[in-house]
Amino acid sequence: MTYRLMTSDLDETLLRADGSVSEENVRAIKTFVAAGGYFVPNTGRSFDSVVPLLRKLGLATMSNQYTITNNGAVITQNVDRQLLMTRGMPYEEVAGVFSVMQQFDVAIHIYTLDQLYIYRPRSDDQPT
Numbered sequence: 001m002t003y004r005l006m007t008s009d010l011d012e013t014l015l016r017a018d019g020s021v022s023e024e025n026v027r028a029i030k031t032f033v034a035a036g037g038y039f040v041p042n043t044g045r046s047f048d049s050v051v052p053l054l055r056k057l058g059l060a061t062m063s064n065q066y067t068i069t070n071n072g073a074v075i076t077q078n079v080d081r082q083l084l085m086t087r088g089m090p091y092e093e094v095a096g097v098f099s100v101m102q103q104f105d106v107a108i109h110i111y112t113l114d115q116l117y118i119y120r121p122r123s124d125d126q127p128t
Contacts, residue, residue: 004037005037046069047069066084
């Protein structure tokens with residue numbers, strides 16, 4: 001095996017617009033992992049939102065498989081949801097960015113390890 005690690009963004013990269021993943025990609029990832037590779041999803045989302053995909057790929061209960069979430073701020077071991085690394089922004093920085101961004105007509109997403117807060121949600125931020 002030439003490659004030992006494969007990573008992919010999720011939304012609009014590995015996942016289709018409807019949030020699904022093609023069976024061809026599922027098979028390819030499972031084959032890669034079965035041969036000893038590491039497939040590491042990398043996303044802006046939280047870990048909990050990735051768990052259904054991990055189950056579909058057979059990675060949710062596998063030892064030594066990992067996920068990078070929260071826009072690179074969190075690395076988690078899949079099998080036991082063990083937090084391996086986190087690099088959050090200090091509150092003062094978050095408050096400063098929030099203050100600046102409130103001046104614009106945009107949705108502001110604030111992620112913690114287990115919550116997502118949205119200021120001025122857009123229509124696509126609403127649960128379906």
